[in-house]
Amino acid sequence: MARRQIAVVGTSSSSSETDALARALGYALAQADCVVVCGGLGGVMTAVCEGVAEAGGLSVGILPGESREAANEAVGVVVATGIGHARNLAVVASGDAVIAVGGDWGTASEIALARKLGRRVVVLGGSAPLDGPGVLAAVTVEEALELALGE
Amino acid sequence: MARRQIAVVGTSSSSSETDALARALGYALAQADCVVVCGGLGGVMTAVCEGVAEAGGLSVGILPGESREAANEAVGVVVATGIGHARNLAVVASGDAVIAVGGDWGTASEIALARKLGRRVVVLGGSAPLDGPGVLAAVTVEEALELALGE
């Protein structure tokens, strides 16, 4: 358990705003020597993996299906779980903390499961699909890292 | 698929208010010939199973653990999944609709997963841990049944 692991969750739809935020987040997390765990598919998941790759870091994509082929091109290591949406539990359990960028019901389930497990949750960029005790808000990537890493 | 199945989710803590609501809900669902699916543990889960049993109906408790022994005494049939909190997905997927009574982060994850799967969600009694499109509010048990059964 030498390296810190941070889970990044968020919308699977691509938008210029959330993609840019997720890419900058992935870059910064890799720079901070964190392994980035995500759901391995599109939108925020692709963008964060691209940011990690740009910084020469390591990302892990935890897929719902049984085949590695669904993973986005930028993922480093692929875990094919075969358990569908239940893989959301594995994504957040694998992070020391969870950072959310945008998101829908799937992201909301990840935030809820993360909090159920006692993981710190940081919402970056203001559009949290779910709020409550232990869900922190960050405006900038730097702030998100500080809150997630507890520094 | 002759019989309708309704998932009931909610707080695992016992309170006189949510217990009474859940018991009345279980009774009414059984009277309406619905099988009641729940998480099989305490609080709302026990109360709804008691209501179902009083009406001579059938309840199914879907447990996180590998042993049937954790189930509450009132459950009819026990499914031991062995998959921990990922069983929340099985609970809501097994209902044609989902009714929530109170609840915490676990319940919030169930509401989110239910909506992700396109299930109708009804919050009974006003204390929804999560809100959004397709999450309906009911004040009375009768209203919750109407909304859940789409009548």
Added chain:
Amino acid sequence: MARRQIAVVGTSSSSSETDALARALGYALAQADCVVVCGGLGGVMTAVCEGVAEAGGLSVGILPGESREAANEAVGVVVATGIGHARNLAVVASGDAVIAVGGDWGTASEIALARKLGRRVVVLGGSAPLDGPGVLAAVTVEEALELALGE
């Protein structure tokens, strides 16, 4: 936990021999007041549910998918898990003992998981896909019941 629950696993292909055996098994289990748990799909799973239904008993089909619609017509209660082949764990964990009729790699995984959990396993009809300590052989339905119920 008033009623005993027995998991029945086996081939998803239909054959006159295994279907007849599974149907007789389902009938006998229901007569012995056992709830029958199975994977809810075709072949042995359909036949055992038909036997249960003929005897007026209760069967539970635990499906891999997120929708109840994949269940065979004879299932009593349907649990849609959404976790794919990982539902094999839930099938065997939900039985006090497991009886196998024919089967392939899926059935072999169920036998292995059942033994991992310490469940007694009975192979009925001689074609076990997997053998080892705690895997018992039965020639007749009566013998399978005796071994499974520990009487």
Added chain:
Amino acid sequence: MARRQIAVVGTSSSSSETDALARALGYALAQADCVVVCGGLGGVMTAVCEGVAEAGGLSVGILPGESREAANEAVGVVVATGIGHARNLAVVASGDAVIAVGGDWGTASEIALARKLGRRVVVLGGSAPLDGPGVLAAVTVEEALELALGE
């Protein structure tokens, strides 16, 4: 999906014979530029991760529990699934092929699930807990690699 991923499964008990085999296997897989996926716990899982680490490679440990802390010391990246023995599915689904070293019922379930998914399975060292079509035998680490990588 640039890098090949090989799943290594086997006994969680430590023995000088299986440990040595697993360590040599991990070393050879890392040398062949494969990411090694395993269950992240003891016995063969620890030994294979140690071999990977010695060669400067990358291993992924997919744990049954919700916490990263159960992982062995040699694991590179940890995935905490929270789904118990159902994580066996994720282990084998994440490998392009599966190599087994020794093993018990858990390993047998992994071989069965791997074959269910169509993954090639290689048993290294002669003590397969489960046999059948598509399960290949290897005596040496070199032979196991050849069979697993299809070269």
